[in-house]
Amino acid sequence: xxxxxxxxxxxxxxxxxxxxxxxxxxxxxxxxxxxxxxxxxxxxxxxxxxxxxxxxxxxxxxxxxxxxxxxxxxxxxxxxxxxxxxxxxxxxxxxxxxxxxxxxxxxxxxxxxxxxxxxxxxxxxxxxxxxxxxxxxxxxxxxxxxxxxxxxxxxxxxxxxxxxxxxxxxxxxxxxxxxxxxxxxxxxxxxxxxxxxxxxxxxxxxxxxxxxxxxxxxxxxxxxxxxxxxxxxxxxxxxxxxxxxxxxxxxxxxxxxxxxxxxxxxxxxxxxxxxxxxxxxxxxxxxxxxxxxxxxxxxxxxxxxxxxxxxxxxxxxxxxxxxxxxxxxxxxxxxxxxxxxxxxxxxxxxxxxxxxxxxxxxxxxxxxxxxxxxxxxxxxxxxxxxxxxxxxxxxxxxxxxxxxxxxxxxxxxxxxxxxxxxxxxxxxxxxxxxxxxxxxxxxxxxxxxxxxxxxxxxxxxxxxxxxxxxxxxxxxxxxxxxxxxxxxxxxxxxxxxxxxxxxxxxxxxxxxxxxxxxxxxxxxxxxxxxxxxxxxxxxxxxxxxxxxxxxxxxxxxxxxxxxxxxxxxxxxxxxxxxxxxxxxxxxxxxxxxxxxxxxxxxxxxxxxxxxxxxxxxxxxxxxxxxxxxxxxxxxxxxxxxxxxxxxxxxxxxxxxxxxxxxxxxxxxxxxxxxxxxxxxxxxxxxxxxxxxxxxxxxxxxxxxxxxxxxxxxxxxxxxxxxxxxxxxxxxxxxxxxxxxxxx
Amino acid sequence: xxxxxxxxxxxxxxxxxxxxxxxxxxxxxxxxxxxxxxxxxxxxxxxxxxxxxxxxxxxxxxxxxxxxxxxxxxxxxxxxxxxxxxxxxxxxxxxxxxxxxxxxxxxxxxxxxxxxxxxxxxxxxxxxxxxxxxxxxxxxxxxxxxxxxxxxxxxxxxxxxxxxxxxxxxxxxxxxxxxxxxx
Numbered sequence: 001x002x003x004x005x006x007x008x009x010x011x012x013x014x015x016x017x018x019x020x021x022x023x024x025x026x027x028x029x030x031x032x033x034x035x036x037x038x039x040x041x042x043x044x045x046x047x048x049x050x051x052x053x054x055x056x057x058x059x060x061x062x063x064x065x066x067x068x069x070x071x072x073x074x075x076x077x078x079x080x081x082x083x084x085x086x087x088x089x090x091x092x093x094x095x096x097x098x099x100x101x102x103x104x105x106x107x108x109x110x111x112x113x114x115x116x117x118x119x120x121x122x123x124x125x126x127x128x129x130x131x132x133x134x135x136x137x138x139x140x141x142x143x144x145x146x147x148x149x150x151x152x153x154x155x156x157x158x159x160x161x162x163x164x165x166x167x168x169x170x171x172x173x174x175x176x177x178x179x180x181x182x183x184x185x186x187x188x189x190x191x192x193x194x195x196x197x198x199x200x201x202x203x204x205x206x207x208x209x210x211x212x213x214x215x216x217x218x219x220x221x222x223x224x225x226x227x228x229x230x231x232x233x234x235x236x237x238x239x240x241x242x243x244x245x246x247x248x249x250x251x252x253x254x255x256x257x258x259x260x261x262x263x264x265x266x267x268x269x270x271x272x273x274x275x276x277x278x279x280x281x282x283x284x285x286x287x288x289x290x291x292x293x294x295x296x297x298x299x300x301x302x303x304x305x306x307x308x309x310x311x312x313x314x315x316x317x318x319x320x321x322x323x324x325x326x327x328x329x330x331x332x333x334x335x336x337x338x339x340x341x342x343x344x345x346x347x348x349x350x351x352x353x354x355x356x357x358x359x360x361x362x363x364x365x366x367x368x369x370x371x372x373x374x375x376x377x378x379x380x381x382x383x384x385x386x387x388x389x390x391x392x393x394x395x396x397x398x399x400x401x402x403x404x405x406x407x408x409x410x411x412x413x414x415x416x417x418x419x420x421x422x423x424x425x426x427x428x429x430x431x432x433x434x435x436x437x438x439x440x441x442x443x444x445x446x447x448x449x450x451x452x453x454x455x456x457x458x459x460x461x462x463x464x465x466x467x468x469x470x471x472x473x474x475x476x477x478x479x480x481x482x483x484x485x486x487x488x489x490x491x492x493x494x495x496x497x498x499x500x501x502x503x504x505x506x507x508x509x510x511x512x513x514x515x516x517x518x519x520x521x522x523x524x525x526x527x528x529x530x531x532x533x534x535x536x537x538x539x540x541x542x543x544x545x546x547x548x549x550x551x552x553x554x555x556x557x558x559x560x561x562x563x564x565x566x567x568x569x570x571x572x573x574x575x576x577x578x579x580x581x582x583x584x585x586x587x588x589x590x591x592x593x594x595x596x597x598x599x600x601x602x603x604x605x606x607x608x609x610x611x612x613x614x615x616x617x618x619x620x621x622x623x624x625x626x627x628x629x630x631x632x633x634x635x636x637x638x639x640x641x642x643x644x645x646x647x648x649x650x651x652x653x654x655x656x657x658x659x660x661x662x663x664x665x666x667x668x669x670x671x672x673x674x675x676x677x678x679x680x681x682x683x684x685x686x687x688x689x690x691x692x693x694x695x696x697x698x699x700x701x702x703x704x705x706x707x708x709x710x711x712x713x714x715x716x717x718x719x720x721x722x723x724x725x726x727x728x729x730x731x732x733x734x735x736x737x738x739x740x741x742x743x
Numbered sequence: 744x745x746x747x748x749x750x751x752x753x754x755x756x757x758x759x760x761x762x763x764x765x766x767x768x769x770x771x772x773x774x775x776x777x778x779x780x781x782x783x784x785x786x787x788x789x790x791x792x793x794x795x796x797x798x799x800x801x802x803x804x805x806x807x808x809x810x811x812x813x814x815x816x817x818x819x820x821x822x823x824x825x826x827x828x829x830x831x832x833x834x835x836x837x838x839x840x841x842x843x844x845x846x847x848x849x850x851x852x853x854x855x856x857x858x859x860x861x862x863x864x865x866x867x868x869x870x871x872x873x874x875x876x877x878x879x880x881x882x883x884x885x886x887x888x889x890x891x892x893x894x895x896x897x898x899x900x901x902x903x904x905x906x907x908x909x910x911x912x913x914x915x916x917x918x919x920x921x922x923x924x925x926x
Contacts, residue, residue, distance in 0.1 A: 054917040062779045064898050067921070114917045115785045115829060 011158030018150055026143045033139060037132045042105055045127040048078060049109035053123055057111045060088045060120060069093045072123075080128040086111075088121035103129040167195040175202055180213060228303060228324035234317045236261050236278070248303075248326055250296035261322075264293040266300060277307065281320055284309050290327065302331040343410035345387045346394035354409040354417050364464040365420040365429045368471040369397070369436060372455040372479065374414025377447070379597045380633040385447045390414065393454065396443055397436060404432050415475075418458075426462060430485065433458045437484045450632060461488040476501075480556065504557040508541065512563065516542040517570045519578070520735035521587070524706060525727045527720060534586040534619060536728065537575045538735050539567060559594060568595050572608050574738060580612040582741045588619035588649060596622065596637045606644065615645030619670060623651045631665075638666055649706070654690060664701060671698050672728075675709025682718040695723050766856050768812055768879065769894070776853075776892050777819035779900070780877045781828050783890060784851050788913040793874060794850050799828050802849035803837040804865055809855055813837035816853070840865075851875040854888055862886030870909045884925055899923045 052071050059067035065088070072086035072094030083098025088111060098104070104126050111121040170189045178184055184206045186199040223229055224242040231240035241256050249256070249264055256263070265274055273291075280287045287307045292300055303324035310318045341353035349357070358366065371377075371393065378386035390410070397408050397416060405421035406429070418436070420429045440456040459475025461467050474488035511517050521535035541549040558564040571589060579587040595601045609615040620641055622634065638648050649670035654677050673694055681687045691707075698705050707719040710729030719727060784790060784799060794800070801820065805813040817835045824833050836849070840861040845868050852869050854862055854876060862878075866887035869876045878888030884903040889910050891901045902922040 055920055058917045058921045062782055062900070062921070063775075064779075064921075066897060070897070114915060115782075 008158065010161050011154055014157065015154040018154065019147065022143070022147055022150065034136065037135055038105070041127060041129065041132050042107065045105060045107045045125050046109065048075070048081070049107060049123045049125055053109055053111050054114070056086060056088060057114050057120065060111070061114050065093065075125065080131055082126050082128045084123070084125040086121065086123050098126045103133065105129060164192065167191065168198065171195065171199055171202065178206065223323060228326060230322045232261050232320040232322065234319060239319065248301060249293065266292045266294045281307060281309050284311065284317065301326060301328045303327065346391050346410045348394050348398065348408055348410040350410055354419060357407060357419055358464065358467065361422055363422040364467065365424065365426055365460070365462045366467045366471055367418040367433050367458050367460045368411065368475045369416040369418055369433070369456055369458050370475050371414035372457055376597050376633065377452060379599065381447050389445045389447070392445060393440065393443065396439065400436055400439055401432060406432055430460065430487065433460065433485055458485045459488065460485065463488065476560065501557045501560065504554045505561055505563065507543065508554050508558050508563045508567070511541045512566050512570065517567055518542055519571060519574045519738040521738050521741065522728060522735040523733040525732050527725050527727065532733070534588060534726065536588040536621070537571060537738065539571050564594060565598055565601055568601050569604055572605055576608040576612050576614070578738045578741060579617065580614055586617045586619055588621045590621045590623060590651060592623055597633055602637060609644045609646065618646045619649050620646050621649045621651040621672065635666060642667065653694065668703060670704045670706060672706040672708055678707045678709045678715060678719065679711060682714045691722060772892065772894050773816060773879070774819055775894060775898060776877065776879065777816055778823055779892060780853060781820060781824055781833065784875060785829050786914045786918045787875065788915060789873070794831055797831045798834055799831045800834045800836060800849040801851050801853055803835065803853040803855065804843055805837060805839055805855040806857055807839040807841060810837065810839060813855060848872050849874065851877065854878040854883060856880065859886050862888065873911050875912060881925065901925050
């Protein structure tokens with residue numbers, strides 16, 4: 001259906017509006033005119049009556065009835081007066097009949113006495129509406145004449161407008177037939193000022209379109225060169241791919257065109273992803289994300305994708321365009337970085353990641369969480385068990401701490417790092433750390449059928465600078481003092497300790513290097529004959545001034561380094577070397593848990609026993625107070641040493657965690673009762689009761705007993721009386737250099 | 744029959760007087776004047792200031808020898824109005840020119856035929872008191888009479904234009920529509 005042209009519309013609208021206006025005004029004015037004219041006619045009649053009434057009234061008043069009649073009869077001569085009557089003093093002085101059916105107006109007017117004002121009669125006038133009808137007919141005629149003239153005028157107006165607008169029609173035809181690349185020529189079209197403006201505007205628009213088209217082509221080329229571009233129809237079938245797409249996926253263009261876009265999908269990671277993408281696109285939403293695709297050869301590649309639904313004017317989907325960037329290398333690098341910042345065993349972020357995260361924080365609280373018996377687990381059960389323990393512990397700690405906004409990191413060996421979120425305060429973080437220790441201690445790891453208790457210590461710091469060192473110092477302090485948690489706040493004290501440790505480490509190192517680690521021996525007296533039958537070997541460090549330094553000052557420091565094992569080796573070698581030359585005397589060597597769990601030490605000990613073949617004179621004192629909680633390792637060690645002829649003694653008995661059942665299982669030969677129970681046994685009933693119980697028990701198990709710290713005759717008398725098998729103490733013999741035995 | 748009787752009687756008295764003085768008073772005119780002049784008195788807007796407590800007095804002035812005419816005229820008026828003019832009492836008196844007393848002020852004066860001198864004396868007096876002066880003969884307007892009536896094919900009420908300013912009388916406007924003003 002052809003559309004009505006603008007010129008016809010303009011003219012039509014003008015015509016309709018004008019005709020409606022004229023008719024409206026005609027109707028309105030007709031009504032007004034009729035009312036006004038009728039009123040005017042009425043007023044005319046009233047005026048006639050008003051004119052003659054005074055004359056009639058005055059003449060009647062004066063008794064001039066003939067005059068009244070003469071005046072009344074003049075009414076008949078008035079044009080349009082078609083009848084009426086005049087009555088004065090009840091006498092009709094004029095009466096003219098008229099046709100009631102004719103169009104007329106009728107008025108009654110009172111005649112009043114000029115002196116008294118009383119009604120003395122009336123004037124009735126019938127007035128023809130002929131005058132009004134003539135005027136109305138005239139008006140109608142003029143209106144229709146005006147309408148006819150107006151119609152002619154509008155017709156002319158329409159033709160003029162059509163003529164004026166015709167160039168627009170031609171411009172429209174040219175624009176409609178314009179094709180990209182053509183030139184738009186309006187030169188043959190008659191131009192008015194407005195049409196010239198329009199044609200210039202179109203020309204400019206075409207120039208702009210051309211420029212934009214060139215730009216778009218360049219954009220397209222840029223995108224094609226830099227991105228992986230494809231288009232899909234509304235059903236998801238591929239309808240276009242650029243060269244980069246083909247290069248990356250490895251399919252040919254023929255293989256791709258017409259195929260479903262799911263051809264490249266890798267559904268192994270998230271099978272629902274294509275459905276989610278498709279739902280978004282069907283909802284006319286732009287989808288952005290990373291897709292893992294497969295090349296034709298089956299290799300994975302990652303693309304960062306933006307898929308845009310292209311809509312028509314009715315907002316219906318025409319097709320989809322997908323612009324992708326190959327980020328496979330980025331993903332791989334990210335995975336590499338992830339590997340570098342993640343502990344392989346536990347899956348926790350490692351020390352590298354900790355350094356990154358720590359550098360981003362301002363409000364800083366950090367803790368090192370150390371599994372105290374990690375080395376025991378590792379040395380006895382092996383690395384796999386240790387790693388499994390750490391893995392399980394990592395899961396437990398992550399579950400526990402991450403909801404509390406604490407980052408958990410895996411550090412070296414059996415250590416974890418806790419980095420508090422900036423919103424946490426120190427007290428709360430300490431609480432969290434304590435709770436993690438408690439949870440760890442109630443966390444039982446089962447390895448090879450054994451349930452292993454875990455013990456942990458925590459060192460805290462809120463210093464961002466050197467946080468690992470400070471928290472390490474705090475941790476060391478916690479372990480040294482057997483305190484679960486230490487906060488690095490007494491900086492000077494810790495540093496002093498640290499410096500002290502460092503100093504002693506240097507001294508031990510130089511002493512080892514210069515062969516200034518030596519042994520003293522203290523005799524053990526046999527109660528049966530009060531003769532020396534055994535010696536306990538005691539390590540001493542000879543300082544640069546020649547003074548003998550007790551192990552109290554350096555042994556703990558040495559344990560923190562591998563110097564400790566060198567000292568043990570030095571003790572073993574010296575003891576075996578000397579006592580191999582001192583027949584019949586037994587000698588006791590102290591071994592700590594570290595020694596027993598240190599395979600090299602155990603191997604070295606075994607080699608020395610075999611070398612000198614004096615295993616039957618060797619007593620190995622295991623310090624009970626160090627907590628022989630690695631029970632199985634210790635048991636295995638004892639069995640092995642006993643098989644070589646060695647005796648086993650429990651040193652410092654009564655201070656540790658041992659009980660009698662425990663002693664039975666360990667199958668020890670000698671119990672050395674701790675000095676704290678002996679030193680005042682002559683007057684301390686508690687010590688007496690405990691020692692009495694120990695003696696009774698050891699007798700029943702056929703274990704020998706040693707009373708340590710016998711420092712007086714009274715004590716000696718008492719312990720002798722109680723039934724101890726051996727005595728040791730300054731009262732009976734002070735430690736002396738081992739080489740004295742050879743003199 | 745009664746008006747006709749009165750007219751004949753008046754005509755008779757006029758004929759008698761006319762016989763003595765040889766002035767012919769038209770009885771129909773006289774009757775018309777007797778009817779209309781009192782009514783014209785009421786057309787004066789200031790009439791309420793010109794009667795004596797509701798008593799309107801018409802003084803008919805005549806020559807000594809026309810007293811019968813005057814009396815007849817008086818009777819015509821009295822018969823016509825029976826001593827009432829509108830809401831007012833009406834008194835009609837007649838007096839000859841010689842006995843005209845200037846101290847006595849009537850509501851209106853009715854001049855019968857007389858000399859110019861006596862007419863002017865009366866009209867001057869009446870005008871000074873703003874009183875109406877009717878004259879039987881409109882020709883007496885030269886003597887400064889104010890209103891008269893003439894009967895020809897129709898009845899005309901004449902108003903003396905020259906005199907109206909000197910009398911300073913305001914009639915109701917309607918009156919001016921029916922009078923014929925004489926220069």
